[in-house]
Every structure is written in structure tokens, then in C-alpha cells.
Amino acid sequence: MLALLALVGGAWAIDGAVNGSRIYDGVSVGAVDVSGMTEEEARRAVSSFYEPRVADGRALIFASEEARDTLDVESELAEQDAQAEQLSLEEARANKQVWVAESGTLGARLSVSELVSRAFAVGRDGGLAERMEAARNGVSVDVALSFDEEALEALCSSIDESAGEPRLDYGIAIEAGAVSVTEGHGGKAVDRASVARQLSEGFLGEAPGKVVIVATPDEADVRIGADEAARVADEVQAALDRGCTFSFEQTEWPLGAADLGAWVRTRVEEREEGFALVPYLDETEAASGLLGLIRDAGYTSAATVSFDVDGGEVWVSAREGSRYPHTADAAAQAQSALFGSEAAGSDTPSIAIQWGEAPSRTTFDEALEMGLIAPISSFTTEYNDSPATANRRHNIHTAADLLNNSIARADGGEWSFNDTVGEANEEAGFQAAHAIINGEYDDAIGGGICQVATTVFNAVYEAGYPVTERRNHSLYISSYPTGRDAAIAYPDLDLTWVNDGTSDVLMRSRYTDSSLTVTLYGIDPGYVVSTQTGDWETGEPFKKRTKVDESEPEGTRYVKTAGADGRNVTVHRTVRDRAGNVLHEEDFTSNYAPIDEVTVVGPNTPTREREDADKEATDKEEASVLSTGD
Known part of the structure; x- marks a missing residue:
């Protein structure tokens, strides 16, 4: 018996000397064999195999099998990308049937150290039997990605909305101190865990840039x-x-x-x-x-x-x-x-x-x-996130970084967007993104910074500080409060406001891939803001145009610029102190010009004007046949 114990003890000692710092034979992390490696060697091997795949991860997500089988994906994405900067979030999401999900936007992460630690534990935590099983049949540590929860939820919520009636939880509302229950209802919702699992498997697979997923919203309880x-x-x-x-x-x-x-x-x-x-x-x-x-x-x-x-x-x-x-x-x-x-x-x-x-x-x-100190006011705007809006997103983030931690001095200090951010040119790190030029969207350096100005304007508006210069953008976006956007064009169009309080005001920004928040900090002056929004007045109607793009495939057709009629509106703001005394009032009038609807077609594709003429001729011919009784 003593001899047997000595033999076992000697075997354990030899094993410890040989394998003490190495992973046992037969152990793999996903598709990577890490047998005999130190933990550091295994981390390098797993990283070099999987991280390029994760970085290239791109998936097309369809709302139904029918959409996957019948949708002209290239034309659909071309139209989505062209209009991503023009439409409100609600308009852009309406009837959407395909989404592009990229690993970077979803915050895909692979916990390599944790995976390697689990591989190293095989045969140690489970003992000799587990080690023998690994050597004989192999043991693989499952590999899975984690995602940013907010980004994944935003994607899944967008898919839910395409079904028409997403799930809504019951909740509570409080009005004048009385608490009531707000109605909820079951509705459509995609299985979040299933979407995450399919994205993980696809991004870690052999074709991470060509993942196709069908995520149909199903009936879901609250x-x-x-x-x-x-x-x-x-x-x-x-x-x-x-x-x-x-x-x-x-x-x-x-x-x-x-x-x-x-x-x-x-x-x-x-x-x-x-x-x-x-x-x-x-x-x-x-x-x-x-x-x-x-x-x-x-x-x-x-x-x-x-x-x-x-x-x-x-x-x-x-x-x-x-x-x-x-x-x-x-x-x-x-x-x-x-x-x-x-x-x-x-x-x-x-x-x-x-x-x-x-x-x-x-x-x-x-x-x-x-x-x-405390937040005085805060405002958030959202924007459509797609691969084609990467430059616009970059410009928004660049401008937000430049105005972050800017200061409006007490007792009449003026804050200027142009003085703070400067000219949005290539030297300052801005890129070409869509802007309205001659009645349609085209590329211009700095496209997107008007969204930053709009977010600043609304934070200042809600705080009650006097706004001394503001112009509306030429295109109305319904995601913003009515008549409360702000346009910037260095050096001619600026956004300026005055800090009439007794303490400095600090402006801070934070952003995600689809939202921007601007917050003012300091000692709250206690201003009370009320708003009266006037009725819309109609203006000039938009026109329709078709452009042939020889670089597009034959048969291509998509709307590059969504049409919008001209219209006008006036917003009246009243600012009072907490005792109810009026401090100042002002009108913010917005005049929105019409924006042409521009349709892009590939070569040898009938223009809409030609199709309309053909349809008119067909209608006349049918009417003639009916009139003769044949």
C-alpha cells in the first residue's frame, strides 16, 4: 500500500514538473488546439485566430424568410444608406426588412483570458479522469462573443418595430401625486438570446463578413x-x-x-x-x-x-x-x-x-x-446608424469632442459654436458626408455637425439661457422638436447664447453610435421655461427628378433624396424665474425650403417619367377598348 501511494505521489510530482505551467494534451479553445501551451502562448494563439474574424464580423439580418428570399438587398441597402441622414428614426424604421449588423457597432468582445483560464483548468479542477478524457477524446472550451447590451437591444427593438406592434410592458405614471398603472400589451419581439447566439456563431465562423440571419419577431408576453x-x-x-x-x-x-x-x-x-x-x-x-x-x-x-x-x-x-x-x-x-x-x-x-x-x-x-454643482439641463438626439453613415457619425463625434468641456463664463459670457468647434474642414479631422446641395443630398466636408448644433441649442433652450443667434436647417427632421433645429455654416451661420447667471456653465458631451447627449453643468439658476408652438404654414411643394448613374448595375432604382415640401413654423419661448416673473421671451421662426425627391437609376433603366408616360398610354388604350365594348 505504501509502495502504491509512493508511486502515485511520484507520478503527480512528475506531472507537476512537466505540465505545471502548461495546458494538458487534448484541450482546445473552440477551433484552436492549445495542448501543451502556456497560458500566455494560448492567449496569443486564440487571439491571432479569432480576433481578425471578430473584427470582420458583418451580418445581414432579415425580418422574415420571405424577405431573405425575395428582397433585392443591394437596392434596399442603397436606398436605406442614401436616406439614413434624411429621415426621422420612425420614418427610417417603417417597413424596414433588412438590417446590417457589424461587430464593432455591436461592441462584440471575446474574453480570451477567461477562455484560456478555463482551458488551463481542464484536468486540474476535474482531476485525473478529466485529464484522461481530454487525452483520449479531446475537450473543447466553447467560444462565444459578448455584446454591448444597449447596442444589441437597440438592434432588436428596431426589428420588433418592423412587425408593427412591439411588446410594451405595463408600468406606472405619476400625475399631481396620483399614481396610476399604464397599460401594456403583448406584441412582437425577437428572441434576444437567439440573435446574440447566431451573431456570435457567425462572427466566429469561417465567413464572418457574410453572415445571414433570419430574425422574425414572434408573439411575446409582457x-x-x-x-x-x-x-x-x-x-x-x-x-x-x-x-x-x-x-x-x-x-x-x-x-x-x-x-x-x-x-x-x-x-x-x-x-x-x-x-x-x-x-x-x-x-x-x-x-x-x-x-x-x-x-x-x-x-x-x-x-x-x-x-x-x-x-x-x-x-x-x-x-x-x-x-x-x-x-x-x-x-x-x-x-x-x-x-x-x-x-x-x-x-x-x-x-x-x-x-x-x-x-x-x-x-x-x-x-x-x-x-x-449639478446638471442644469440635458438633451439627447438620435441618428440612424448604418455603414454608409460612418463619416457622418465620425463628424458628429469630432465636433462633440471639440465642444466638450467648453465654458460659458458667468455674468454675460457668450458661447459660440463656431468659436468653439472651428471650421469643419479636413485639417480639423472632418470627413465628407451627406449635406443638402442644390436641392438634393451630396457629399460635403463636415456633414452632420448641424445635429451637434441642434443638440446644443435644445439643451440651452431648456435651461432658459438667452439665445442670440440661431438659424434653422433647410430640411426639417421630425426626430427633433418642431422648429427647434440649428444650422451651422462656418463662418456665416453660427449658434450663440449668453450665460446671464452668476456662475460659470460647463458644457459636456457624450455619444454612442446612434445618439448624442449635451449636458450643461453648474449652479442651476432656476429658470422656468414654457413653449408655445405655432401651426405649420405650407410652402412650396417639392419636385421629382430622376438621375441616371452609369456606375450602378442595370435595373437599379432607389430614392437617393426623400422629397419634402417647404413649410414654416414659429416657436415662442417664455423664460421666468421661480417666482413667476418673466425674464425674457423670444420667437424662433423656421423656414424650411422644399427638397427635391431624387431617384437614382442604373443604365438602361426606364426613368419614372418614361414609366408614367407608358402607364398613361396603357390607360388610354384600355379606356378606348372599354369604350368600344370590345
Whole structure:
């Protein structure tokens, strides 16, 4: 027995010396044999095999087998790409039957280190039997990609919308402190897990750039049903009815359901037992609201701030010795009291807001976390994302980077888009993208920056700061608020606004492949903005034209520029202080010119005018036959 133990022990010692730092024989990661490799060698082998495939990943996703079998993909994509910058998201998604999904846009990632660690564990975690199985029959570690959840959800939601009635969860709405359930319904939805699995298998396969998937939206039940929404509505109503009392110095504010309800939000969370609707207090909104109450009560010793950028870091400065209310701490306490572990009973929670000494200089993140500064307003615009819009997306991101961390100084400082971003030329890194030229879309350096200007304009508009120069774009896009877009053409057309507050305002941008958000930060001046949007007035109708493109295949036909009639609208903005006094009012008038509908056809393809003439002749001939009774 002792001899046997000694033999086994010696075998383990030899094995440890030979294979201690190497993967056992017969082990592979997907299609890559990593037998005998160190972990570092295996990581290099797996990366060199799979990462080029992932980088080349491109899939055509069809909404049905019929679409896959009958659709003229090239013409369909040509029309989608040509109009991706012209139409609203809703218009572009209507009746869409094919999507292009690329690995980069979806944030496809391969966790090579984790895969190699699992390969290294084979025969170690499972012991001798697992090692023998690997040597005899082989053991393969499954390879799968992960995707950016938001990007994958956006793709799947777009496919859902093509079915006409996507699934809608039940939820809650709060109006004047009264909580009600919002109706939901089952509808169409694609299987997210199936789409992700097929994309992963295709991008990791032998032809990653030619993946074809059919993802038909099927009937799907709601994730949040009526009972769950009703339960949450009761929970939220009970919390709001309890109310919450805040105090600062000698002043108290007993806030009831109507006040607190404006700060309540919900989110859907996936749990082991299914999905749950979770209520919570938007602490940023609550902190800002509390600061407004303190300001309205006459406490004027709250700090004023200034911003500066040094070495890529944003710094926030306040007057030496100035103080500010710890509204961020108070908002966090309110969240716990209303919806956290402390939320119980019928007593009204009472929260005292404390003074804090404002640091003379601190980082932006620290100032935001402590509540010294807060978001004043924020606005997001979206744009269609396709391979043909890559240059436009690049221009949007480039302009957004240039205006990020720009500052409008207090007490009348003017902010200018052109002064901040500069001329959108090749020297500044801008590329050619679609712009309206002579009544149709064509390439121009810097195409897309008007979307950035529009996003800035709406953030400033909602904050209530005076806008001193703004022009509308020549084409109306319904994704933007009516009459609230902004055009830029260096140096003639600019967007300018004035900071009439007592603290500096910092502008920040963030973006994804399909959205841009601009946020203003500082001390909220508390302006209240109201809007009256006038009726549309009709203008000149659009015309139709056909262009022959000899470089296109014979029989090609697609709409390059969507037609739009000219029209006019006026938006009136009124800005008041929190006491209701009018500070300023202005009209923003937009005059949109007609845009020709331009159809591109390949050589030897009948133009629409020729087809219309042929149809008219056919109609006359049929009418003649009918009139003679033959």
C-alpha cells in the first residue's frame, strides 16, 4: 500500500514538473488546439485566430424568410444608406426588412483570458479522469462573443418595430401625486438570446463578413404584467402619501405626493424569478429641486462657481469660505427612506439638510458627487446608424469632442459654436458626408455637425439661457422638436447664447453610435421655461427628378433624396424665474425650403417619367377598348 501511494505521489510530482505551467494534451479553445501551451502562448494563439474574424464580423439580418428570399438587398441597402441622414428614426424604421449588423457597432468582445483560464483548468479542477478524457477524446472550451447590451437591444427593438406592434410592458405614471398603472400589451419581439447566439456563431465562423440571419419577431408576453405594475403603483403611492419633510436652517418644507412624485422613476430589472419593476428616487433631480427650494427661501450664501480646464482635468473653484447645502446627501437619505431598506411604517421621514464648506478648488467629479454643482439641463438626439453613415457619425463625434468641456463664463459670457468647434474642414479631422446641395443630398466636408448644433441649442433652450443667434436647417427632421433645429455654416451661420447667471456653465458631451447627449453643468439658476408652438404654414411643394448613374448595375432604382415640401413654423419661448416673473421671451421662426425627391437609376433603366408616360398610354388604350365594348 505504501509502495502504491509512493508511486502515485511520484507520478503527480512528475506531472507537476512537466505540465505545471502548461495546458494538458487534448484541450482546445473552440477551433484552436492549445495542448501543451502556456497560458500566455494560448492567449496569443486564440487571439491571432479569432480576433481578425471578430473584427470582420458583418451580418445581414432579415425580418422574415420571405424577405431573405425575395428582397433585392443591394437596392434596399442603397436606398436605406442614401436616406439614413434624411429621415426621422420612425420614418427610417417603417417597413424596414433588412438590417446590417457589424461587430464593432455591436461592441462584440471575446474574453480570451477567461477562455484560456478555463482551458488551463481542464484536468486540474476535474482531476485525473478529466485529464484522461481530454487525452483520449479531446475537450473543447466553447467560444462565444459578448455584446454591448444597449447596442444589441437597440438592434432588436428596431426589428420588433418592423412587425408593427412591439411588446410594451405595463408600468406606472405619476400625475399631481396620483399614481396610476399604464397599460401594456403583448406584441412582437425577437428572441434576444437567439440573435446574440447566431451573431456570435457567425462572427466566429469561417465567413464572418457574410453572415445571414433570419430574425422574425414572434408573439411575446409582457415582462412586467398588470399585477406587478399595480403592486408597484401601490408601493409608490404609499411612499408618496407618507411624504417627506426637509429642513434647512430655520425653514422646513413638508413635501407631499405632488412634489416627490416629480422625482420618482422606475426601471425593469431581470432577476432569477423573472423581471421586476423597481421604483427609485432620481437623486440628481431631487438634489437640484431641494437646492431650488433653499434658493427661493432667500438663502443666498450658497457658493457660486467657476470652471477651468488644466491638463485635461476639469476643476471647479468656489469663493474662499463660501458654503453650500448638502442636498446630494439629503437626496440619498430620501431614497433610502422612501424606497430603500428603511422604507417602512407610516411615519413621515424628516431629513435635515446640512451646510458644507465649499472647497476652494476640486475636481469636476468630486464637485458633482458632493452636490456643489449639478446638471442644469440635458438633451439627447438620435441618428440612424448604418455603414454608409460612418463619416457622418465620425463628424458628429469630432465636433462633440471639440465642444466638450467648453465654458460659458458667468455674468454675460457668450458661447459660440463656431468659436468653439472651428471650421469643419479636413485639417480639423472632418470627413465628407451627406449635406443638402442644390436641392438634393451630396457629399460635403463636415456633414452632420448641424445635429451637434441642434443638440446644443435644445439643451440651452431648456435651461432658459438667452439665445442670440440661431438659424434653422433647410430640411426639417421630425426626430427633433418642431422648429427647434440649428444650422451651422462656418463662418456665416453660427449658434450663440449668453450665460446671464452668476456662475460659470460647463458644457459636456457624450455619444454612442446612434445618439448624442449635451449636458450643461453648474449652479442651476432656476429658470422656468414654457413653449408655445405655432401651426405649420405650407410652402412650396417639392419636385421629382430622376438621375441616371452609369456606375450602378442595370435595373437599379432607389430614392437617393426623400422629397419634402417647404413649410414654416414659429416657436415662442417664455423664460421666468421661480417666482413667476418673466425674464425674457423670444420667437424662433423656421423656414424650411422644399427638397427635391431624387431617384437614382442604373443604365438602361426606364426613368419614372418614361414609366408614367407608358402607364398613361396603357390607360388610354384600355379606356378606348372599354369604350368600344370590345
